[in-house]
Amino acid sequence: MSSSSSSVLVTGGAGYIGSHTVIELLNDNQSVVVIDNLINASYEAIRRIERITGKKVTFYKVNLLDKKALLEVFQRHSIGSVIHFGGLKAVGESSRIPLDYYDINMTGTIHLLQVMQTMDVKQFVFSSSATVYGDPPLIPIPETSPLASTNPYGRTKQFVESIIQDICNVNNSNWSAALLRYFNPAGAHPSGLLGENPLGVPNNLMPYLSQVAIGKRASLSIYGKDYPTKDGTAIRDYINVVDLAKGHLAALKKLGDSKNPTGCVAYNLGTGHGSTVLEMVQAFSNAVGRPLAYEIVDRRPGDVANLTADPTKAKTELNWEATIQLDETCASLWHWQSKNPNGLEDCPGDAPPESIICYI
Numbered sequence: 187m188s189s190s191s192s193s194v195l196v197t198g199g200a201g202y203i204g205s206h207t208v209i210e211l212l213n214d215n216q217s218v219v220v221i222d223n224l225i226n227a228s229y230e231a232i233r234r235i236e237r238i239t240g241k242k243v244t245f246y247k248v249n250l251l252d253k254k255a256l257l258e259v260f261q262r263h264s265i266g267s268v269i270h271f272g273g274l275k276a277v278g279e280s281s282r283i284p285l286d287y288y289d290i291n292m293t294g295t296i297h298l299l300q301v302m303q304t305m306d307v308k309q310f311v312f313s314s315s316a317t318v319y320g321d322p323p324l325i326p327i328p329e330t331s332p333l334a335s336t337n338p339y340g341r342t343k344q345f346v347e348s349i350i351q352d353i354c355n356v357n358n359s360n361w362s363a364a365l366l367r368y369f370n371p372a373g374a375h376p377s378g379l380l381g382e383n384p385l386g387v388p389n390n391l392m393p394y395l396s397q398v399a400i401g402k403r404a405s406l407s408i409y410g411k412d413y414p415t416k417d418g419t420a421i422r423d424y425i426n427v428v429d430l431a432k433g434h435l436a437a438l439k440k441l442g443d444s445k446n447p448t449g450c451v452a453y454n455l456g457t458g459h460g461s462t463v464l465e466m467v468q469a470f471s472n473a474v475g476r477p478l479a480y481e482i483v484d485r486r487p488g489d490v491a492n493l494t495a496d497p498t499k500a501k502t503e504l505n506w507e508a509t510i511q512l513d514e515t516c517a518s519l520w521h522w523q524s525k526n527p528n529g530l531e532d533c534p535g536d537a538p539p540e541s542i543i544c545y546i
């Protein structure tokens with residue numbers, strides 16, 4: 187666990203899951219330093235974190251590919267541990283621009299790990315994904331399931347997991363790392379001030395559906411109704427983003443110090459309950475109070491029938507489990523979307539808040 191005098195560096199901390207995690211860290215009185223290049227986020231997320239927590243956020247606009255800038259952040263602050271969210275995350279896009287995904291998600295992470303090594307920081311929490319399981323042989327999926335990503339995005343996560351494992355395996359390296367395999371993050375902060383803020387067409391079901399509800403998109407396309415599930419649509423394990431954020435705090439606290447390193451451990455962060463796409467459409471329609479338009483189209487290549495977590499290991503070892511029910515998740519998403527129909531946008535000419543240092 188990071189000592190009280192050192193800070194937790196959060197990469198991608200202005201993004202969806204990162205911003206919710208920064209709130210939980212600040213609420214836990216941790217000292218936090220955020221970096222993000224804002225390619226999929228805005229300064230406004232930092233202002234909202236400050237509004238919600240009543241605390242100032244130290245923020246640097248830094249690209250993970252800029253190793254010199256990364257090093258300077260580590261030299262300016264006493265960093266004790268790192269939670270690494272920064273990167274690109276769209277499965278479909280990763281097949282169109284794979285090199286960008288390998289560059290940012292892998293080269294960016296290697297830079298970060300190299301700087302950590304240089305600065306003797308060896309506690310690491312990594313955003314992995316259930317995508318690493320590919321089409322798993324067993325549901326619910328245990329962490330021991332074979333890793334078999336089916337797309338470039340998933341492979342970047344799988345490869346980075348191996349890199350972290352290799353670093354931890356070096357004799358006396360003293361690294362402690364948690365690989366957190368998220369299932370399907372959904373919902374928003376209960377304040378209605380923060381939520382998912384997709385730039386462009388949303389890639390995931392829930393943000394897309396909420397844009398249908400707000401009138402930005404005409405209808406949801408449901409990819410395939412011939413899966414071997416109860417209603418023929420694909421099953422996913424939707425986990426509330428606040429529960430997920432708390433999972434990071436639990437993982438951080440479990441990491442060993444340099445005298446008692448834990449090595450590299452993978453955890454599923456999911457609820458253990460799967461829902462079909464049609465069940466999610468119904469649940470979100472209930473939150474909105476009216477039916478939402480959808481159409482059934484062909485299956486999407488690479489999609490699998492069922493990704494549901496076995497979350498037992500996180501419960502046993504991290505003392506963490508998801509507690510927020512699906513109806514509350516849907517209500518929080520609608521609260522956020524209806525209060526912020528255009529997500530978070532920086533007003534033109536907006537000066538960054540005082541706490542923000544524009545590094546690049």
Ligand SMILES: NC(=O)c1ccc[n+]([C@@H]2O[C@H](COP(=O)([O-])OP(=O)(O)OC[C@H]3O[C@@H](n4cnc5c(N)ncnc54)[C@H](O)[C@@H]3O)[C@@H](O)[C@H]2O)c1
Pocket residue numbers: 197198199200201202203204221222223224225226227248249250251270271272273274275290294313314315316368369370371390
């Ligand atoms: N949301 C999901 O469904 C999901 C599921 C599994 C895993 N993950 C992983 O969790 C992490 C966070 O996801 P999210 O949903 O919050 O995404 P997000 O896009 O909201 O957050 C990622 C953040 O990283 C920043 N970023 C991107 N490239 C960067 C770079 N080169 N340098 C610095 N910052 C950079 C973006 O601006 C963004 O704020 C990602 O690593 C993602 O792959 C997400």
